Amino acid sequence: xxxxxxxxxxxxxxxxxxxxxxxxxxxxxxxxxxxxxxxxxxxxxxxxxxxxxxxxxxxxxxxxxxxxxxxxxxxxxxxxxxxxxxxxxxxxxxxxxxxxxxxxxxxxxxxxxxxxxxxxxxxxxxxxxxxxxxxxxxxxxxxxxxxxxxxxxxxxxxxxxxxxxxxxxxxxxxxxxxxxxxxxxxxxxxxxxxxxxxxxxxxxxxxxxxxxxxxxxxxxxxxxxxxxxxxxxxxxxxxxxxxxxxxxxxxxxxxxxxxxxxxxxxxxxxxxxxxxxxxxxxxxxxxxxxxxxxxxxxxxxxxxxxxx
Amino acid sequence: xxxxxxxxxxxxxxxxxxxxxxxxxxxxxxxxxxxxxxxxxxxxxxxxxxxxxxxxxxxxxxxxxxxxxxxxxxxxxxxxxxxxxxxxxxxxxxxxxxxxxxxxxxxxxxxxxxxxxxxxxxxxxxxxxxxxxxxxxxxxxxxxxxxxxxxxxxxxxxxxxxxxxxxxxxxxxxxxxxxxxxxxxxxxxxxxxxxxxxxxxxxxxxxxxxxxxxxxxxxxxxxxxxxxxxxxxxxxxxxxxxxxxxxxxxxxxxxxxxxxxxxxxxxxxxxxxxxxx
Amino acid sequence: xxxxxxxxxxxxxxxxxxxxxxxxxxxxxxxxxxxxxxxxxxxxxxxxxxxxxxxxxxxxxxxxxxxxxxxxxxxxxxxxxxxxxxxxxxxxxxxxxxxxxxxxxxxxxxxxxxxxxxxxxxxxxxxxxxxxxxxxxxxxxxxxxxxxxxxxxxxxxxxxxxxxxxxxxxxxxxxxxxxxxxxxxxxxxxxxxxxxxxxxxxxxxxxxxxxxxxxxxxxxxxxxxxxxxxxxxxxxxxxxxxxxxxxxxxxxxxxxxxxxxxxxxxxxxxxxxxxxxxxxxxxxxxxxxxxxxxxxxxxxxxxxxxxxxxxxxxxxxxx
Numbered sequence: 001x002x003x004x005x006x007x008x009x010x011x012x013x014x015x016x017x018x019x020x021x022x023x024x025x026x027x028x029x030x031x032x033x034x035x036x037x038x039x040x041x042x043x044x045x046x047x048x049x050x051x052x053x054x055x056x057x058x059x060x061x062x063x064x065x066x067x068x069x070x071x072x073x074x075x076x077x078x079x080x081x082x083x084x085x086x087x088x089x090x091x092x093x094x095x096x097x098x099x100x101x102x103x104x105x106x107x108x109x110x111x112x113x114x115x116x117x118x119x120x121x122x123x124x125x126x127x128x129x130x131x132x133x134x135x136x137x138x139x140x141x142x143x144x145x146x147x148x149x150x151x152x153x154x155x156x157x158x159x160x161x162x163x164x165x166x167x168x169x170x171x172x173x174x175x176x177x178x179x180x181x182x183x184x185x186x187x188x189x190x191x192x193x194x195x196x197x198x199x200x201x202x203x204x205x206x207x208x209x210x211x212x213x214x215x216x217x218x219x220x221x222x223x224x225x226x227x228x229x230x231x232x233x234x235x236x237x238x239x240x241x242x243x244x245x246x247x248x249x250x251x252x253x254x255x256x257x258x259x260x261x262x263x264x265x266x267x268x269x270x271x272x273x274x275x276x277x278x279x280x281x282x283x284x285x286x287x288x289x290x291x292x293x294x295x296x297x298x299x300x301x302x303x304x305x306x307x308x
Numbered sequence: 309x310x311x312x313x314x315x316x317x318x319x320x321x322x323x324x325x326x327x328x329x330x331x332x333x334x335x336x337x338x339x340x341x342x343x344x345x346x347x348x349x350x351x352x353x354x355x356x357x358x359x360x361x362x363x364x365x366x367x368x369x370x371x372x373x374x375x376x377x378x379x380x381x382x383x384x385x386x387x388x389x390x391x392x393x394x395x396x397x398x399x400x401x402x403x404x405x406x407x408x409x410x411x412x413x414x415x416x417x418x419x420x421x422x423x424x425x426x427x428x429x430x431x432x433x434x435x436x437x438x439x440x441x442x443x444x445x446x447x448x449x450x451x452x453x454x455x456x457x458x459x460x461x462x463x464x465x466x467x468x469x470x471x472x473x474x475x476x477x478x479x480x481x482x483x484x485x486x487x488x489x490x491x492x493x494x495x496x497x498x499x500x501x502x503x504x505x506x507x508x509x510x511x512x513x514x515x516x517x518x519x520x521x522x523x524x525x526x527x528x529x530x531x532x533x534x535x536x537x538x539x540x541x542x543x544x545x546x547x548x549x550x551x552x553x554x555x556x557x558x559x560x561x562x563x564x565x566x567x568x569x570x571x572x573x574x575x576x577x578x579x580x581x582x583x584x585x
Numbered sequence: 586x587x588x589x590x591x592x593x594x595x596x597x598x599x600x601x602x603x604x605x606x607x608x609x610x611x612x613x614x615x616x617x618x619x620x621x622x623x624x625x626x627x628x629x630x631x632x633x634x635x636x637x638x639x640x641x642x643x644x645x646x647x648x649x650x651x652x653x654x655x656x657x658x659x660x661x662x663x664x665x666x667x668x669x670x671x672x673x674x675x676x677x678x679x680x681x682x683x684x685x686x687x688x689x690x691x692x693x694x695x696x697x698x699x700x701x702x703x704x705x706x707x708x709x710x711x712x713x714x715x716x717x718x719x720x721x722x723x724x725x726x727x728x729x730x731x732x733x734x735x736x737x738x739x740x741x742x743x744x745x746x747x748x749x750x751x752x753x754x755x756x757x758x759x760x761x762x763x764x765x766x767x768x769x770x771x772x773x774x775x776x777x778x779x780x781x782x783x784x785x786x787x788x789x790x791x792x793x794x795x796x797x798x799x800x801x802x803x804x805x806x807x808x809x810x811x812x813x814x815x816x817x818x819x820x821x822x823x824x825x826x827x828x829x830x831x832x833x834x835x836x837x838x839x840x841x842x843x844x845x846x847x848x849x850x851x852x853x854x855x856x857x858x859x860x861x862x863x864x865x866x867x868x869x870x871x872x873x874x875x876x877x878x879x880x881x882x883x884x885x886x887x888x889x890x891x892x893x894x895x896x897x898x899x900x901x902x903x904x
Contacts, residue, residue, distance in 0.1 A: 091318070558631045
């Protein structure tokens with residue numbers, strides 16, 4: 001498999017059933033190395049089970065997958081993997097430093113490396129002043145931060161994060177985002193499991209939508225990822241001829257009373273469109289750019305009634 | 309193998325950090341105080357009595373056995389209470405997920421935790437056991453016959469209960485685990501005493517029932533072997549203490565207990581290895 | 586939810602339950618299974634010294650008493666073999682008792698009523714001496730263990746107890762054997778009806794073939810201490826009885842007090858028992874190569890008077 005060198009994760013028809021209940025029906029996707037990969041889906045779609053299968057916590061009923069080139073369940077490859085479980089809970093009688101050191105030791109780090117690395121990560125997640133406090137007194141957000149620290153302490157090549165921003169305030173979310181970007185810039189691949197659409201939208205390079213235990217679609221995010229730009233123009237005196245003349249720049253256009261709506265492939269066309277309309281005698285009061293958000297894609301895929 | 313030691317270390321540290329071990333030590337100290345008072349009163353009672361030194365020795369040695377038995381019971385209960393939650397609870401809360409995704413085989417996690425608990429129990433029993441013997445020696449001068457063997461057997465009994473909590477912990481919730489292990493321990497306890505009483509009622513059927521229950525859970529039979537080793541041969545054949553040799557487990561029975569322990573731990577590892585977390 | 590798995594094994598493994606069920610059925614319902622179970626269960630427990638616990642009940646005799654020779658057996662041997670066990674058999678009269686026992690019994694002339702007779706047949710016991718065990722016992726009793734020579738280890742000791750004649754006067758309770766069940770069933774205590782009961786047991790002294798170096802007198806002394814006597818009482822007892830006489834005796838398990846007195850010139854020991862449902866006293870003495878035990882359910886003050894009337898049966902009544 002030469003392809004696995006380019007992919008951090010590769011799955012083929014993974015399936016997991018708990019008795020008669022099918023949690024994951026058929027999961028096939030690839031995660032390119034060096035990307036932040038979002039895993040998005042409604043509750044009960046099989047996100048957590050999928051992540052557990054990839055980590056070797058849950059055995060798939062059928063199908064196969066490789067993670068960093070190793071088959072599922074391989075113990076040695078876990079040296080290069082980090083994981084922040086959903087709702088991170090740990091021995092609350094440990095201090096923050098002890099906890100991170102324990103996980104570092106489990107990951108096979110040397111004592112010398114731990115001495116410098118542990119304070120460094122704790123600093124990174126913003127808990128420097130709570131380094132020697134017991135976890136018992138930690139808030140949910142603080143636990144989430146220390147969980148993130150243990151996931152990245154051994155500088156893994158692949159980091160799995162299950163709902164990393166739950167319980168965090170806006171500053172915390174921003175910190176997580178910065179850390180994830182830093183990890184990517186270091187060369188790590190990040191697998192982000194979240195139901196927070198805005199979070200994924202600003203962080204991820206690529207997103208997979210999972211629905212009913214299978215991948216519905218995979219999209220690349222980033223600048224200009226959308227298929228089309230929607231524009232609404234409030235104007236007087238727009239003629240039908242002016243509307244039909246727009247077809248040079250737009251994919252569709254519709255006049256709706258005082259409001260003109262159209263779709264275009266890029267926002268680059270807007271000045272031309274405005275010039276054209278003004279030239280055709282229209283008075284323009286307002287031009288609104290309506291980006292299609294991830295939420296729209298999500299709702300489109302899942303259907304309004306399902307909700308989140 | 310490194311993972312085993314890391315897990316054993318964290319389990320050991322957990323035992324030291326959590327309150328239960330210290331509470332158990334306080335309970336042990338309390339019992340010891342009662343024991344010391346009883347021994348002292350017995351000595352006072354014997355003073356000024358024309359009593360055979362032999363009988364006196366037997367009564368005092370019998371009291372020492374009662375002290376050591378209390379020590380044994382307390383250790384078994386502590387073992388069960390501290391360990392029922394370690395696997396079932398960490399699976400339930402998800403704590404195990406962050407550990408099981410580290411480069412540590414699952415058998416290493418189970419074995420490491422197991423060894424950590426064994427170290428804790430061995431230390432706890434060493435303290436209470438030595439203290440009991442010391443009290444007996446200081447007040448009356450009696451000493452058990454084979455103290456080291458007795459100590460090892462008591463730890464062995466606790467480790468059997470430990471293997472059971474590990475076994476059921478990989479299948480059931482903490483509560484179910486506790487009910488199962490305490491239930492089995494109860495069966496063993498009752499079987500042991502039925503056999504003991506059978507010496508007086510001379511019922512073969514009760515002995516059979518006692519042996520059958522010691523096959524189901526051999527913990528108490530290990531204690532009765534310990535009692536046999538701790539007392540002099542003669543003390544056993546007289547009925548001065550409730551631990552007289554009525555029906556003494558043989559070496560084969562100890563071998564059975566060891567095999568039972570190995571199978572319980574083996575199945576626990578095997579099941580934890582293949583179950584979903 | 587994470588607990589909902591591992592089910593696959595449970596579902597396909599239900600038949601595993603059948604194995605123990607089948608095993609239990611086989612070992613209870615079939616003969617071969619039962620034999621195997623008996624053998625296995627027996628192997629799981631240490632076989633106990635036979636003389637002490639198998640052939641002789643832990644409590645024997647109406648006072649829950651214990652043969653002194655069994656106490657010695659448990660002290661110096663881990664294995665004892667009773668080659669011939671004593672058995673009680675009722676006989677119609679004194680002449681029949683004499684024929685069976687091999688000697689003419691003495692009677693209590695102080696009692697006018699006619700006794701009922703029983704004979705206890707002879708008993709033989711062979712022990713293999715365990716020196717280590719004997720030394721432990723001796724050090725427990727506070728005697729120097731150096732007194733046991735190394736040569737006795739593994740040697741055999743044989744104790745032969747001759748037959749005894751038991752003559753019961755008055756309304757004596759029937760002793761069924763002192764198992765726990767019987768003791769419970771025996772309530773209420775037979776005090777009122779049995780107060781006129783007196784039992785005279787007599788037998789020639791026991792003999793023993795002991796390996797050289799084994800001090801039978803010392804062993805008997807230790808056995809007496811084990812039976813609960815203080816060193817002073819033990820010394821008094823040994824003045825009254827030779828070890829051969831002592832070996833033929835049965836010591837009551839629950840003793841309240843001891844008195845030394847004399848019966849027709851022979852030193853005797855009166856033991857007041859502490860046994861609620863049994864006899865109130867036992868008077869032991871030894872004369873003419875025999876040991877006598879007079880057990881009574883009435884007032885112990887009468888014991889010595891009755892004992893002094895014990896003598897050969899004469900045709901004309903009182904001597």
